[in-house]
Amino acid sequence: MRRRNGLSTVVRKELRRFFTDRRMVFTTVFLPAVMIFVIYSLIGSVMANINSVSPDYQAKAYVVGLPAELAPLAQAAGLRLQPVDAGQIDAIKAQIADKTSDLLVVFPDGFSAEVAAGLAAAGQPAAGQAADGLGTPQVEVYFNSTRTESTQQYGLMTGLLDSYKNSLAPLFTVNSAAGGGYDLASQEDTSGMVLSALVPLLVLIFLFTGTIGVTPESIAGEKERGTIATILVTPLARWQLALGKVVSLSCITLLSGLSSFVGVMLSLPRILGSASGSLNVAAYSLGDFALLLGVILSTVLVLVGLVALLSALARTVREASTYATPLMLVIMLIGVLGMFSQGASGSPAVYLIPVFNSIQSMIGIFSFTVSPLLVIQTIGVNIVVAGLCVLALTRMFGSERIIFSH
Amino acid sequence: MPALIEVQKITKAFRLSAKQKRIEHTQQTLRVAVDGLSFAVESGEIFGLLGPNGAGKTTTLRILSTLIKPDSGDALVDGKSIIREPEAVRARIGFLTSELKLEEFFTPDYLFDFFASLHRLDPGTASRRKAALFERFGIDEFSGTKVANLSSGMKQKASLAISIAHDPNIVIFDEPTNGLDVITAKTVTDYLEELCAAGKTVILSTHIFSLVEKLCHRVGIIIDGRLVASGGVAEVSDGLSLEDRFFELYVKHSAEAPR
Ligand SMILES: Nc1ncnc2c1ncn2[C@@H]1O[C@H](COP(=O)(O)OP(=O)(O)OP(=O)(O)O)[C@@H](O)[C@H]1O
Numbered sequence A: 001m002r003r004r005n006g007l008s009t010v011v012r013k014e015l016r017r018f019f020t021d022r023r024m025v026f027t028t029v030f031l032p033a034v035m036i037f038v039i040y041s042l043i044g045s046v047m048a049n050i051n052s053v054s055p056d057y058q059a060k061a062y063v064v065g066l067p068a069e070l071a072p073l074a075q076a077a078g079l080r081l082q083p084v085d086a087g088q089i090d091a092i093k094a095q096i097a098d099k100t101s102d103l104l105v106v107f108p109d110g111f112s113a114e115v116a117a118g119l120a121a122a123g124q125p126a127a128g129q130a131a132d133g134l135g136t137p138q139v140e141v142y143f144n145s146t147r148t149e150s151t152q153q154y155g156l157m158t159g160l161l162d163s164y165k166n167s168l169a170p171l172f173t174v175n176s177a178a179g180g181g182y183d184l185a186s187q188e189d190t191s192g193m194v195l196s197a198l199v200p201l202l203v204l205i206f207l208f209t210g211t212i213g214v215t216p217e218s219i220a221g222e223k224e225r226g227t228i229a230t231i232l233v234t235p236l237a238r239w240q241l242a243l244g245k246v247v248s249l250s251c252i253t254l255l256s257g258l259s260s261f262v263g264v265m266l267s268l269p270r271i272l273g274s275a276s277g278s279l280n281v282a283a284y285s286l287g288d289f290a291l292l293l294g295v296i297l298s299t300v301l302v303l304v305g306l307v308a309l310l311s312a313l314a315r316t317v318r319e320a321s322t323y324a325t326p327l328m329l330v331i332m333l334i335g336v337l338g339m340f341s342q343g344a345s346g347s348p349a350v351y352l353i354p355v356f357n358s359i360q361s362m363i364g365i366f367s368f369t370v371s372p373l374l375v376i377q378t379i380g381v382n383i384v385v386a387g388l389c390v391l392a393l394t395r396m397f398g399s400e401r402i403i404f405s406h
Numbered sequence B: 001m002p003a004l005i006e007v008q009k010i011t012k013a014f015r016l017s018a019k020q021k022r023i024e025h026t027q028q029t030l031r032v033a034v035d036g037l038s039f040a041v042e043s044g045e046i047f048g049l050l051g052p053n054g055a056g057k058t059t060t061l062r063i064l065s066t067l068i069k070p071d072s073g074d075a076l077v078d079g080k081s082i083i084r085e086p087e088a089v090r091a092r093i094g095f096l097t098s099e100l101k102l103e104e105f106f107t108p109d110y111l112f113d114f115f116a117s118l119h120r121l122d123p124g125t126a127s128r129r130k131a132a133l134f135e136r137f138g139i140d141e142f143s144g145t146k147v148a149n150l151s152s153g154m155k156q157k158a159s160l161a162i163s164i165a166h167d168p169n170i171v172i173f174d175e176p177t178n179g180l181d182v183i184t185a186k187t188v189t190d191y192l193e194e195l196c197a198a199g200k201t202v203i204l205s206t207h208i209f210s211l212v213e214k215l216c217h218r219v220g221i222i223i224d225g226r227l228v229a230s231g232g233v234a235e236v237s238d239g240l241s242l243e244d245r246f247f248e249l250y251v252k253h254s255a256e257a258p259r
């Protein structure tokens, strides 16, 4: 063991305080990942339930006067249509309204014959009857759009009718190639859209939550319990104490933020459902990740610095948490503004505002519209702001009004 | 030879918070806690600051240990100004009060190393000092127990040991026996005498006359932030008991005294 300088002694003590406290490690490092995963998975499965129908589901679908030529097509489309009499139409419609039945298809009498007649007349422009639709046979499909199963059956049925109609008179088709592939958005764009819309705000929330979890305890708590004065009567310089606190608390906050991030990443596929297929993190370059890391690190320093100042002003941990609430609101507001703004702003002035610049930088990185210079400006601004916080904290540690507040 | 500690006309006023005004039923915005105080402490003596509640004892000792800056005046501690060289002053003193607490989460063993490191002690010296001090105060058995689980007497002894980890020449002690049972109090006062015998200088504050009479070579009586008498204990007592002499001075000098 060699002699250490005061700064590293302070940092090591803070980290030891944290890492040897199992409860604290659990609540700040493990809990965020687990909680987020559980909550998001729940939200994800609820959303999935809303939008999908169990494969085992036996739909209650009825048909009146199903033409023989359509029966095999319905079979192939997975529609099990139970034939019923026209007399039951009103009863079944009531059931659909009550969500106890899913679908009712009513073919008019002589449907096949009328369709055949219509086809024969189609070549002749003068066949007025068919052209104004009056003589066209009407198929009625009843369903309930507030019931997922019913909507699904409706989709199958109308799709079937459409393709039947197209097969009789193929005027034109839309997007019917077997392989699909009509959505031309690149993988980068979809990943970028998903990530830039969601993640900057989430990152900010998690970092702030992490900060609030450890900073008031370490600064207001030490003040409240009178242990900080014990440190202040040693030859340790005030700036070493201030910087040591901010650095070590930032490390812990980062860990907590990382944990939240892992939780989000694990649960994103579940929450986005099929969209997760297009969420491709590999679309980002190493440079993007380096910039992102720089933004996150410098943002943590700013958040810890600000909360540390509030905590030093407060007399107790509770008071510190109270003071942090308005700050939390401001930070969330900035985050939400960033989320709804259209992409990253290109104006350098915007990147002078701490926190907002972080959000804008993250949006830029995630949406592939990043300007590295502006991100570096962001990091620089954040480091300067954090430095000012450390300076202010240093002064506060030297003031009896702060240390011995009555 | 100049005195080891020289306090030169220090003055300190606090701005009263709204809460404090309400509690103390006062309209004043400023409270003069220390008012042009001067005194000197010689090397190797035990000096007592004696005064009633609110006299300004704690404020004076906090100023001497550089936790508070005076509004005016200065003090030299072993030749170092508390204003211009506070870190040098802190390296020369051990400051102890019942309000300075140890972090409950850690063990005395770890805290001793931590503070020794802040005092820039090399590890070999630190562990030798730790062994000796922990044995002297009977806390070696508990050195691995978290401070939270120690009795208050043990806590006080651990604080004492830790605050003098760096073997300071000057020990400043605010209310050394405050809140201690008689046994622990005796351990503490005995140790202060040992320190003095080893050539250290002690300055303590108290409102207990017997403590001054038993322990101190010289005393300064402080009332309303002003020094009203100082000198050898016998000299200040002036033929009376210290207690009677104190009340005489109190009636004469305090704004609040019954007349
Ligand atoms: N930080 C502060 N803010 C406001 N007022 C203060 C502060 N510290 C002390 N005072 C006031 O200054 C006066 C002197 O206080 P001080 O603590 O120095 O007295 P003391 O002699 O130590 O008294 P005690 O025997 O009660 O400990 C008191 O009236 C006290 O209320």
Ligand SMILES: [Mg+2]
Binding pocket: B057, B058, B059, B174
């Ligand atoms: Mg006091």
